[in-house]
Each structure stands twice: as C-alpha cells, then as structure tokens.
Amino acid sequence: MELNSWTLKRFRGTEFRVAHISDFEAGEERRGGTEVRGGDEGIRGKVNGTVTGGEETVTVRGVSQILFAEMARLLTKSCLLKGGSSCAPGSVLLRTYNSGSADTEYLHKSIVPTMHFQKSLPRLPVPKLEDTIKRYLNAQRPLLDDEQYSKTEQLARNFQNGVGKQLHEELVLQDKENKHTSYISGPWFDMYLCARESIVLNFNPFMSFTPDPRPEYNNQLLRATNMTVSAMRFLKTIRAGYLEPEIFHLNPAKSDTQKFRKLIRLVPSSLSWYGAYMVNAYPLDMSQYFRLFNSTRIPKLNKDELKTDEKGRHLLVLRRGNLYVFDVLDKDGNIVKASEIHAHLKHILSDSSPAPEFPLGYLTSDDRKTHGHLSGRSSMIMATKKLSGK
16 A cells, blocks of 8 residues: 555754655554555655654545655755754654645745745945956956056047046936846856857856765656655745845844744835845845746857746656656646656656657757757748648
8 A cells, every 4th residue: 555645743844845755554553764665666765753852643534546755945955944043963843745735735824925035135326437347457467567557548548538537427317217127237247148159068058966965866767756756845845935035134033933924924014124134134126936847948049048937847857869848737826746757757767768860959059059950940941731730
C-alpha cells in the first residue's frame, strides 16, 4: 500500500527540509528517524522526525499515492527560510504535499504581502554630473600613466563643461517624467537585450546545488521531482503574494521579528518603506520576481524581447537535444500530484529517442542576430504549414 496523507507535530516553528515516504499500512505509526523503504521506483529514505524539543510523530491515514515532502526553499544552499532564522544542524520538520491542499501548495504565507513595499521604494537618484566625472577619473587613474591620465582628464572636463551639461539636463527632465521607474532601467535593459554576443557564458546564469548529505536523496529522478514540486510551490507563493518581502536588516533584533511584521503590514504601501527605514531595515526591489517563471528571452535581429506568459502551466524538459513538455499545474492552478511529475520525468529519462541531427538548443550558443534570423525563418515556416493544413 502507498501513502495518501499523514499528520505531524511541529516543534518551535522549525521548517522542514526534505524526505521521501511510501508504502505504509493504514493506521501504522512511525517515529522520527525510522527508515522507510517501498514503492516500485525504489524510493527510500528516512522520516526525519527528531528535532530540538522532542520527536515528530507521523501517522498514516489512507492509501492512494506516493507523496514526496519538498525542499525547504528553492535557490538556497541552507535551510534559511524566513528573515535570517536558520535551522540547527539536523533540526528539520517534515511537511506533506497534497495536491490542491491550501496548506502545502505554498512555501509559507507571509503576513506582509510580497509587494507591500514596492509603491514606496525610493527611486534611484540621478547623480550630479561632476560626481560622475570624479568617479570616472578615479577609476581611470590606476590604469593610465601620467600622460594618458592627463589627456583623459582634459577630455572629461571638456565633456563636463560642454555637451555633458545638456545631456545631464535632458536626463534629469526624462527622470521627472518617468517616476514609475528608474532613470537607469531603460538603458540597462537596452544594453542587455541589444547585445549581439552569444548568451552562453556571457549572460546566462546557472544554479549549482550541493549534494544532499543523505546519498539516497541524490538520485537524479527523485531530486528532479522534489525540485520541480518545490519550484511550483515557490511560483504559487510569489503569485499569491505570500512570499516574504526581501529586506536588508541592519538591526535584525528590531526589524526581523514578528512584532515588526505585524506593525509594518498596517502601514500603507505608499509609506511602508519609510516605516521600515525607521528601524534600520531596507526593503529591496522585487519588481523582476515575476520573470522567474514562464519567461523567456526571444531572439530578434537588433534587440531581444523578454516575454512572460503567466497563464502557462507546463514544464519544459531538455534531454539529449530533445524537448519534452508536460503540465505541472492543473486547470485550477493546483500543483499536480508528485507521483505524476515523477512518472513524467521517469518516462523522459527512459526515452531511447536518439538525439536530433540538428538540436534546436544549438541556436542558443550562436550570436543573437543569427539566432533571431533563423528563429524568424522557423516561425514563418511553421505559420505557412499551419495555414496550408500540413
């Protein structure tokens, strides 16, 4: 029989990390540290129930599916979850994942809305022209000999007293007319999206995860399933506004507390940043968080385009040059069962389809102009085939 649901006790608010459970008899009780094995997929692990303050008790109630408990937080290497509070070594709390359950579809539910501080974030000020020139020359000094520096300094002063003045005035005016954003935002995106070099290595970030200290959890299929479920919980937490706002705490004893959170949530969003500032806490810009999911950079001839489709419910998996797609959210926006995700990924890993002769992924290693040109041609070919009914 396979696990359907389970209950547990919490101790001192400690957050869970990861565990795998299956093959219990209904009504059977296991205590922290008991090893569990079972399931056709060879899933095994331990019920990590021993925490500071006592033992966890896991009680099985029914039989229907294998469930996986999730990683505590995506994109982290520790079990830090909220405002600097960290878990002690070996101190973990398990939590089940039941598809459609409001309590387990999210990483957490912050009492301060995710975007609570956005409206009152101070805008990046336009620096004075003379300060910019000074910083530029200071940066050049170690790189140039006396003659080169003297020439550079003269050119910088000519710019400051000439066309630089007019350009600075125009920049200040433009900034006043666009109070919804930063003066540097447009040029920054232009610099990023207009670059024609290959995005591989030049721009693309990557994530590296440390191995789990328990070898059985480092199985590729098992870990991919857990991380997919965790990513979906992260996505849902952001979109529901439950993700804890990012705040830089200079005095965490005052600001990284439940008392502070209960008070600051009552401050209107138009003033909330300044309320945090009064206790040496600095909320950070989270405006780009929505692009963490369902987003892509579409290659164009002169300037790439960022596109986000928040209605997307699927996961794209790339393996051996082949592309696979399956839904990880159902039509109601709930995370599908972990056993379904596991089955999809298992199928992909076992698929013996040969690598394509010309994998589509190769295009991402080319310069953006070439990629954009070929993508445009591919789109035209696909549109023509669709119109012709082929």
